[in-house]
Amino acid sequence: MSEPRTMGAMVYGPGPDIREVRRPVPEPADGEVRVRIGVGGINPADWRNRRRYTGDEPVVPLQDGAGVVDAVGPGVDATRVGERVWLWETARQRSGGCAQKLVVVPADRAVPLPADVGLDVGAGLGVPAVTAHRCLTVGEGGPERLAPKALDGRTVLVAGGAGAVGHAAIQLARWSGATVIATVSTADKAALAEAAGAHHVVRYRDGDAGEVVRGLAPDGVDLVVELAPDQNTELDLRVLAPGGTIAVYAGGAAAFPVDLGSSLGANARWQFVSIFTMAARAKEAAIAAVTEAVAAGVLGVGPEAGLPVHHYPLADLGRAFEAVEQGAVGKVLVDVGPELG
Template structure:
């Protein structure tokens, strides 16, 4: 099989190499997927560059990056029905605690990590569902989202935030989101009712004004540390904050008193560790939204395996308007 690999941390152009590796037959309970697309996420960049907290050296001698992907099952191991051969699937956790991910022509992994892709959903979209799709879905619905409830989504122009806006509107919520002014029209088109400049010095007041002076019961946050004081002010009593990122400030001062005396529930989301029952619920919800046409997953760039380093550079640069994929053919 053809695969992009690395054995040391560093810049993408310096450490990523395209290799031919022996195929890996599926063991008991496993399937082999002939991949069509591999999704590139910020977490893949951190893993390759060695910037994950507490990780000082690569966990395996040879690594194939990327956790997300899509393709067709071509072989199954003992205990897996042969009827799975030929199924279109999307992959989650391809390279989580495993050496070989989806930046390759094939991947062999446990059968439940290859999810049947609905006929109406493209393989390109399938390669976006693992990290961005599941994160957005769990962040929006974890703890319950009521119809007509107002939800604040920080970072509505990001890949996860953009999907979260669509999912929240599909569920009947009123959506207030933050973004850069250059993305206002795009985020409005995704369904946001109100879009505010995330850098506004009076963001707290703008959020409350946008909700008729009322506090917010549900907040989805991509930059928890940067927004912590704003959130502590605007969140309602018995409100909930579902945070899936804090890259700009990984060690914020936590206003415990303000949060406690509102009885706020804080959930930190690491989609890799989502329990099986919650993952199954998120998968089912994503599929329903996709089949009903309520969710679109834009793609900005599709690179070849040979250009994997360039794909990493695009994701690392930020300010994207869609997912970055690798065509693995």
């Protein structure tokens, strides 16, 4: 009897230490595909999950990645073998993410990647782009799916425009026709937000950001994409248009105060966003829109696109996690199988 095939993977648990292991090569079941990973993408949720994990079974992290389909299960078109794809939510309630040579996922979580789009772009989609899409589509009377002209006439404020979600929000909002204002802390980050396509960039440490934003949008902003509500609540309510929405996808504090008078007076909508629990319909709309945007040349990476990339080999996954946890500006990627290109 032949020995079972194995592959390299990086895991944590029990405990936060990251180590290299050998795992059996997985086989796709009904409706699944197996993908040979080229590049994995790390998100803040990955290191947070690592810190709070208390289970006994080792976990292969990284929700996002990109690679090539190398096998399909029953019910999946065999012509998908050899297809370049980007992956989303690979490790959610599953045994393994993209920090391994091969991963098996439901076929709809492996999304075709155009031939002229690099794997670095694909590995940086997933959590950031789907989250950004949801943030941009929760406003009163807004579209369920982004597309050119879908946000015509609307003004969007993106807090933290140099981060991965902020970058995706700027690019998707501009692609959809919105006027985009981004807030950042430094000149370097301002340059990145401008490269991403923001029409206006406000350095909030340089003066009264609320006054500047109001000067740019006298009638107020229709939608705020917010990552730090504990710090920005007062600013958000000050610049929000009547009936506007504050879409919160992250936060540094467990709780934050909301001024009821200002919120009621503006008919403000506070909407919290998590890719992991959003409705299937919202995910489907996001995947479709992101796919269209990528094909149109939107959501690029690199300094020229407003999102620097930082590469680490798979063996240095621990250092890559530390870079994200310490606030690396841009996107941290892990080279799992760089021979795929």
